[in-house]
Amino acid sequence: CRPGFFKASPQSEACSKCPPHSYTLEEASTSCHCEESYYRKDNDPPTMACTRPPSAPRNAISNVNETSVFLEWIPPADTGGRKDVSYNIVCKKCRSDSSLCEECGSHVRYLPQVAALKNTSVMVVDLLAHTNYTFEIEAVNGVSALSPTPRQFVSVNVTTNQAAPSPISVVKKGKPAKNSISLSWHEPDRPNGIILEYEIKYFEKEDQETSYTIIKSKDTEVIADGLKPASAYIFQIRARTAAGYGGFSRRFEFETSPISVAASNDQSQVPIIAVSVTVGVILLAVVVGFLLSGRRGSPSPIYIITGLDIPNNTYYFDLISRRRCGYSKAKQDPEEEKMHFHNGHIKLPGVRTYIDPHTYEDPNQAVHEFAKEIDASCITIERVIGAEKGEFGEVCSGRLKLHGKREFPVAIKTLKAGYTEKQRRDFLGEASIMGQFDHPNIIHLEGVVTKSKPVMIVTEYMENGSLDTFLKKNDGQFTMIQLVGMLRGIASGMRHLSDMGYVHRDLAARNILVNSNLVCKVSDFGLSRVLEDDPEAAYTTRGGKIPIRWTAPEAIAFRKFTSASDVWSYGIVMWEVMSYGERPYWEMTNQDVIKAVEEGYRLPSPMDCPAALYQLMLDCWQKDRNSRPKFEEIVSMLDKLIRNPSSLKTLVNASNRVSNLLVEHSTVGTNHYRSVGEWLEAIKMGRYTETFMESGYTSMEAVTQITIEDLRLVGVTLAGHQKKIMNSIQEIRVQLVNGTVPV
Template sequence: LPSFHLSLPVCPSFCLTETVMDTRTATAELGWISFPANGVRTMCGYDENLNTIRTYQVCNIRFTVRDCASIPSVLGSCKETFNLYYLETDRTVSEGIKGVEYWANAPFLKVDTIAADESFSQVDFGGRLMKVNTEVRSFGPLSKGRGFHLAFQDLGACMSLLAVRVFYKKCPSVVQNFAFFPETLTGAESTSLVIARGSCIPNAEEVDVPIKLYCNGDGEWMVPIGSCSCKAGYEPDNGNVCRACPQGTFKSSQGAGLCQQCPLNSRSTIEAATLCGCRNGYYRGDMDRPEDVCVPSAPRNVVSVVNQTSVLLEWHPPRDTGHRDDLSYNVLCRRCHSNERRACQPCDDSVAFVPGKRGLKDTRVEISKLRAHTSYTFDILAINGVSNKSPYPAQQLSINITTNQAAPSVVPIMHQVSSTSRSFSLSWPPPEQPNGIILDYEIRYYDKSQSSVLNSSVVQSEMPNVVLEGLRPGTGYVVQVRARTVAGYGAYSKEMLFQTLTDGKWLAGVCGGVCVCVCVCVPDMFSGPTPTVTFPTLSEGHSSPGVKIYIDPFTYEDPNEAVREFAKEIDPSCVKIEEVIGSGEFGEVYKGRLKPVGKKEIPVAIKTLKVGYSERQRRDFLSEASIMGQFDQPNIIRLEGVVTKSRPTMIITEFMENGALDSFLRQNDGQFPVIQLVGMLRGIASGMRYLAEMSYVHRDLAARNILVNSNLVCKVSDFGLSRYLEEDTSDPTYTSSLGGKIPVRWTAPEAIAYRKFTSASDVWSYGIVTWEVMSYGERPYWDMSNQDVINAIEQDFRLPAPMDCPVVLHQLMLDCWQKDRNARPKFPDIVSMLDKMIRNPASLKAGTNNVAPGPSHHPLLDRGAPDLSRVSSVEDWLAALKMTQYRDSFLGSGFTSLPLVTQITAE
């Protein structure tokens, strides 16, 4: 209950009082209990306005009361006061009626001794105007629920209690600063301040919080804190009402502003509009303000002129550019297999645009190097601040053309297959764009030391290979080739140098910029004619000599057979488990020791299969061992063996001291020079090149699945994702609209959309790993959701370069993230690029984007030109190259004779 007041107060107009009792309105006996019973009497009297009231009167002494101050001798016994008491109760009024004795001894609490503020004059109640006093007292707070009793105690004088009014105060409900505050009771004391929390009125929003007012002891609101204001689409009306903007107007932001009329070429068809939408054919850009006018952005009247495999496009600018002066044009090229737009795909990077295809200021572009007899669609986009708001086809103008016949493209490269002192055999892949049926090839060659292209020799071949004969021993020849169709010859390939063998001598030769080959002739070691030495062909898409092809263990009728074939069974007594280092998909991962019989003890990582597994879980668990056991490469995690004949079932691998690459980088943020990071990336790329050569697609290449040993060697691990592709999951890292697990942030768009997993999709993932390494383990795409990542990639968003990342490395990432998977580099290309960066550290400075030009060099030939004329063994040859320290490595690898040395590959 609130505190109560006794008085006849005068309140301000904004103060509310609730009256509990007012004796002035009583017209009959009040029925109050008095003690002693005959000491108090009720009588009719008059108030100060001569209104008839019911009063209580007591006179216990029979002398006239004078001003106490005028009778000094009786000061101690003269009384002008009475006492006010109250008593709380938990009972109703009817339950609370008791005898006089109870009330005489009840535990009343004293409120105050009440005295008049001046003396009374002797008056007659017969109608004379008398002077009365009104006193106000407060008491409380009250805690009992039923109510309270009041008691008035006479102290010995004649007195009349004319009227009693009991009331409490409250602050009324109010709307202030666009916030509503409810009716609030005052505090117990006159100085109390009661906090009232406010809430914004309809269609208003908070500006400052908290929103509150204070209710003081007099029932007045004071000290406003916080406020609300009308939200966007609503304007203030009559001070504390937020009114919706009518149709044809808008208000774009919260605040005190008023609704505005829609700008030119826009409209609002609903109330409370925050933005006026542009009319059909008009647009507003992201950077434009809501009050800016809408303008058009479509080019007009495109005209094309086709000349064989070139096309000239011209067009007119938009009819009206509005107030904008930032107009430019982009030209999009798509190659189509039919007339349907869905059958089109982006043009190859080889297509040439003059003066360019982006940011054109002129309304003209010439496009060349298209494919013959091919349909193309060109979209011309007028780009300005509003272009991205324009839906197809309003923003862009499209035209379809079909090219005419053209000559074939350039043959990309040639390989030397074999060589003698008088001839060599060459082969080459067909042109990437034959533009028809290849009729034949023309090969042009000349002696580099004595001739020039003006007096070269020419031969024809119907096949993509040729044997050039009648050559001079020990001579370098420059060779070019071109293809011919019914449209004529294409351009010659780039010049490449090939070397014949020298009679009776050893030579070091160079295969024109593609690979380095050791050309050997051994006349004194063989009887008979000079032997023909065959060189390895290192062409893209072929595995290196000796590399096996991966076999999927799930193709076995009994998966256990694959485990027996590819994984070594280890006696569990040789395995010692030491400590838990993590948990995997199927159970705990431990650090331990492996002590094979007769061999040195080594540290190992041990994956275990948890108790209660199903047969399918056991099969899936061991499938990773069946996969891993097929690999043997320094940058692939090495399988030591498995334990399948006792429990727990284990997979045992080499131990990697520094754990997962992502966490290792986060723990060592900024601690490594860029060239060391590139070295780590080179190791990962080397491992992935090996997997690609084995026709194995990883599907889950990420920094978390790269392990790092104590020498900072990075090794590819975790070969178990293939099993996830048949299962659904709620893991946010692995989602797919088609069901199953896919690591979205690391996966190429074609793999997400169509489950098209290839080495090209692994290259995309490698680009993400490169970004993770250069950002020291930052999460790709930060806190974006998987669906936002998918949408962003579809809209050609790519991750920006991490801090201090060399431009050349970010360009490598962007190449890996090409939407056209055929345009992405292959892993051998990536290894080659990283090798060039390592050999040329200047290219790794932040802000540079150049790798040292020139062909790749073989380390055996970077040491100068040794005298190889007198060597007769591998040891002599290494000595001539000043590489005797590699003798054991060569012999241990099987290169025990000079003819075998000729089979050395770049690996």
């Protein structure tokens, strides 16, 4: 073979030209040499082109969920000429006050794996809370190891959110006794903040958790007393930080010491009488104590317990009272709010964690109990960013400089001059509510200014403003995972509110704020203002104003507001997010919306909406409120979708959409339109009639063949108008398939 050609073996009949990026300068070559910066693996055939390492991955994005991060990226623009591209993840933990970073360590987990990833996404879990991380996503192929060039990667910087502590793994039993068990344990491996307290749950093994007792402890040890001798008990412990409770530990089984039969037989009725007297004294002391500790405006709970069979049982009372000047931000499991009575064990319900500010006779007391007073000199107002609802004043951005802390950006709501006392009370009422919540997906209250004018509420600053406006400005600009991440954040915030016993009543995209990291936070807790001044509200037959398009049927008809009605509203928010801020029910009147929903109609699926998300919307819109999912279940479902992005690829198909989708009511009843102009007028798009006709769409049959690209050519350039027209066309196609409307 002459130079530039080669023959791999003597048995080859003809000489072959050197493959791309290779050469030979000699005659009778059996292979070709790779050009500079190009390589060939040992097992690559000589007929294969020489290749090089890939370029870096592109457009990496992150979605932070408490202490988990979902990373997604686009493959490299240049694969180096090979198909065996894979990805490696390098995790670095960085200090906030310097550029120093260190390896994350072995406790961090990667799903499905950290190296040799074939997919362009990975979930990183078990990170630390409130920590800065840098993730390097490196692209490699079969010849990357042969190249001396630097690693090709793209970096993503994230800061994890507040999170609950990890479960406790080690619990030890101390010296046993016949009526008590002493326990000690280690702090969780990942406390994710300062441990505020521990909760110890225990029950007799024979009871199988039909009855259990709860003990609270500030320390990592406790004594559970009042137990039966020679009996086995099951213990579980969990820790609480400002973010709420972590998960319970696994079950630990410990036994009390035995007691002799003789000692047991010697027992007489004297101790029984003593127990009876003691219980009576305790109950009397409890009632008197609660009466004495109560204060005006904050009712004191009194528990009267009757029907106790003293001679046959021993009773233990765990009395959980609220502190005089404070409140608990801990999550409360719904089953722990019930009274448990079984085998002589009673657990009294704890006071729910949300405290209604209206129970205070003096509103100022509520404000100062739940909100920190800020000196006005610490605040610098920079610019006006909006008007506060209810004409209370302006919303501004500015800076807050607290003693010993760095200056940071804040949002400031002001109460304009000339306010009435009721306006001041309503204005500060939102701070009294907001100050009780501490969650990464709920707007954080920094404090209030009440001792000087103007009166102010100071909150964290959300750079991207309200969710509905933000989505309209960025129509079509986000990946499906980013949209689901936004929905997950909103659901997580609502789960926290639900756990605390708070019903929002005005959940809508306009009341969700978005920061620079696309973290969505529930806001707007000033319901009295919303009911009176929100343009979306309408009078109901029972009086008062509520936002009809977002409100559950039972709340409209009977004013039954519950977490289940908030779930209905969440379904509408899901629809708003997936349609990039489209107005629910479009131009239908509020009365038409009420009538249509009562008749069983529901909003149609937004364009390009995953079937799993639309099904979740329909679940949220169940007429029976008890059939709707809980926020805990919604968060769990969205987590599964984020972990398995392929489940979001199945979109709602126009040919198999459910038949009871809501379509806008036209003036001719059903969607049997006699002309294109009549159809466009019915959906409030009559402005495009002339351009449709000029473009050749003169019949409804031609209209049913229109695509989104055709609309652009016609001149329908506004994304909202495109979606509205395409939704209507899809409904007509469905009816054509079902044979319910002729063209």
